[in-house]
Structure formats: structure tokens, C-alpha cells
Amino acid sequence: MSVVASSPSSSSQSTACAVDQGAGAGGGQPSGGIRRRGLMLVLSSPSGAGKTTISRSMLERDDNIAMSVSVTTRPPRPGEEDGRDYHFIGVETYKRMVDRQELLEHARVFDNFYGTPKGPVMDSLAGGRDVLFDIDWQGTQQLAANARQDLVSIFILPPSVDELERRLRGRAQDSDEVVRKRMAKAADEMSHWPEYDYVVVNNDVEQSIASVTAILHAERLKRTRQVGLAEFVNGMRGAEAE
Ligand SMILES: Nc1ncnc2c1ncn2[C@@H]1O[C@H](COP(=O)(O)OP(=O)(O)OP(=O)(O)O)[C@@H](O)[C@H]1O
Numbered sequence: 001m002s003v004v005a006s007s008p009s010s011s012s013q014s015t016a017c018a019v020d021q022g023a024g025a026g027g028g029q030p031s032g033g034i035r036r037r038g039l040m041l042v043l044s045s046p047s048g049a050g051k052t053t054i055s056r057s058m059l060e061r062d063d064n065i066a067m068s069v070s071v072t073t074r075p076p077r078p079g080e081e082d083g084r085d086y087h088f089i090g091v092e093t094y095k096r097m098v099d100r101q102e103l104l105e106h107a108r109v110f111d112n113f114y115g116t117p118k119g120p121v122m123d124s125l126a127g128g129r130d131v132l133f134d135i136d137w138q139g140t141q142q143l144a145a146n147a148r149q150d151l152v153s154i155f156i157l158p159p160s161v162d163e164l165e166r167r168l169r170g171r172a173q174d175s176d177e178v179v180r181k182r183m184a185k186a187a188d189e190m191s192h193w194p195e196y197d198y199v200v201v202n203n204d205v206e207q208s209i210a211s212v213t214a215i216l217h218a219e220r221l222k223r224t225r226q227v228g229l230a231e232f233v234n235g236m237r238g239a240e241a242e
């Protein structure tokens with residue numbers, strides 16, 4: 001797969017990058033003995049709707065999906081670990097990564113910069129592993145413009161605005177000012193739901209995890225992703241003819 005990233009919208013900056021799944025594009029891991037290409041599963045939502053909670057659970061339950069760890073210029077929250085939750089970097093490093101086209105997508109979100117390092121995503125896809133992204137709508141638009149066939153996007157909605165605020169405050173990791181800023185942007189963020197392939201209302205967390213898992217399993221079975229099907233069927237037909 002060859003992909004060229006184009007210009008993101010509004011507050012984000014543009015990057016031009018070539019994305020190639022390499023050997024994995026036609027390869028990938030066997031699924032029931034049939035080779036499959038990896039997919040990029042994106043979760044977006046207004047801040048606090050539950051993307052991180054759902055992602056963590058998906059990673060624990062499925063060995064065949066890897067998390068894309070973003071870079072960010074935001075300071076770590078209590079309990080966040082560099083390299084696990086984010087790569088925490090300074091603005092200079094971020095700008096250098098953008099200039100060197102080391103990010104698959106990047107955007108300014110709230111008051112900070114975020115981006116997806118290209119290398120680990122490409123390595124996972126080339127190895128036939130799916131990749132899970134927790135990114136905003138700007139990043140999703142950039143991936144959609146450049147790798148549509150490998151992208152599966154899910155928008156997570158909260159059950160209500162009041163509940164969204166309760167979750168943001170209940171997480172107790174952001175200042176009152178940060179929570180207010182994020183709540184002020186929530187309506188705008190939520191307006192992007194029609195751009196996504198699927199929408200899940202995260203009321204009951206176990207139900208939401210089940211929904212996201214069902215989407216992932218169905219998308220893995222798409223004919224176009226099972227690149228070893230012709231070989232598999234031809235093998236059976238050949239055996240029958242002998
Ligand atoms: N279905 C749910 N019911 C109740 N609480 C939930 C549910 N899902 C997530 N939460 C809680 O809501 C808070 C915010 O969740 P989480 O951090 O996963 O959101 P997020 O979408 O990743 O936010 P951000 O975009 O700011 O990173 C957490 O305290 C989490 O435990």
C-alpha cells in the first residue's frame with residue numbers, strides 16, 4: 001500500500017508522508033490459515049467519553065492488536081508513563097518530527113500538539129498486526145485521506161453531556177480550567193460523528209468493549225483484507241481436481 005498524507009484541516013499542520021505496509025501489504029498473519037492485511041482501528045470521541053478505557057481493555061483481550069503510542073507536548077498526568085501512555089516530548093522535538101515526516105498524522109488538540117509516530121505503525125502492519133489509535137477527528141481525517149482501505153473508524157459518544165462532565169471530573173486528573181476547556185470543545189468534537197464508519201454510545205463500558213470487539217472481528221473478515229483467499233481456494237480446487 002502506498003499512501004501520501006495530505007493537508008489536515010483547521011488547527012493542525014500538514015505533513016507529507018509515504019506509508020507502505022511492505023511485505024505485510026500482501027502478507028499479514030494467518031487467520032484460520034489465510035493471510036490477512038493488518039488494519040488501523042481508530043477510536044475518537046470528545047475528551048472523557050471513554051476511549052482510553054475501551055482501548056486498554058481491547059489490548060488486554062486481543063494479542064493481535066497493538067496500540068499506537070502517540071507523541072505529545074502535553075505534560076504527563078499523574079500515573080501516566082512515558083513510552084506507555086504517550087511519548088512526552090517538547091515542542092522543538094515535535095516540530096523536528098513533523099519536518100522529517102516522521103509522523104503519520106499530527107494535530108493541535110486543545111492547547112497541545114499530538115502525533116502518531118510512523119515507524120511502529122508500519123512495523124505492526126507489516127507484521128500482520130492490527131493497530132489501535134486513540135486520536136482526534138483531525139488525525140482521523142488525515143488517515144482517511146491516505147489509507148482509507150486500511151482504516152476502520154469508530155466514534156465513541158457519551159450517553160449525555162452531564163455524564164461526560166461527570167467522567168472528566170471523576171477521572172480527577174485535570175485541573176478545573178482544563179476540564180472547562182474540554183467541555184467547551186465537546187459539542188464541536190461531537191459534530192464529527194458522521195465522518196466515522198461506526199458510532200458506539202459508551203453507556204455500559206462492557207457493552208461498549210463488546211461492540212468495538214465485534215466491529216474489529218467483522219472487519220478482519222472482510223474479503224479484501226483476506227489477501228490469501230485466492231491461494232487458499234485455488235489450493236482446495238487443485239486438490240479436488242487431482
Ligand atoms: N461506560 C463508562 N461508565 C462510567 N465511567 C466510564 C465509562 N467509560 C469510561 N469511564 C470513566 O470515564 C473517565 C474518562 O474515561 P477515559 O479516560 O477512558 O476517556 P477518554 O475518552 O480516553 O478521554 P481523553 O480523550 O481525555 O483521553 C475515566 O475515569 C473512566 O474510568
Ligand SMILES: Nc1nc2c(ncn2[C@@H]2O[C@H](COP(=O)(O)O)[C@@H](O)[C@H]2O)c(=O)[nH]1
Nearest residue numbers: 070106107109114115116134135136138139
Ligand atoms: N490527532 C491526534 N490526536 C491525538 C493523538 N493522541 C491523542 N490525541 C487526542 O487528543 C485528545 C486529548 O488527549 P489527552 O490524552 O490529552 O486527553 C484526545 O481526543 C485524543 O484522542 C494523536 O497522536 N493525534
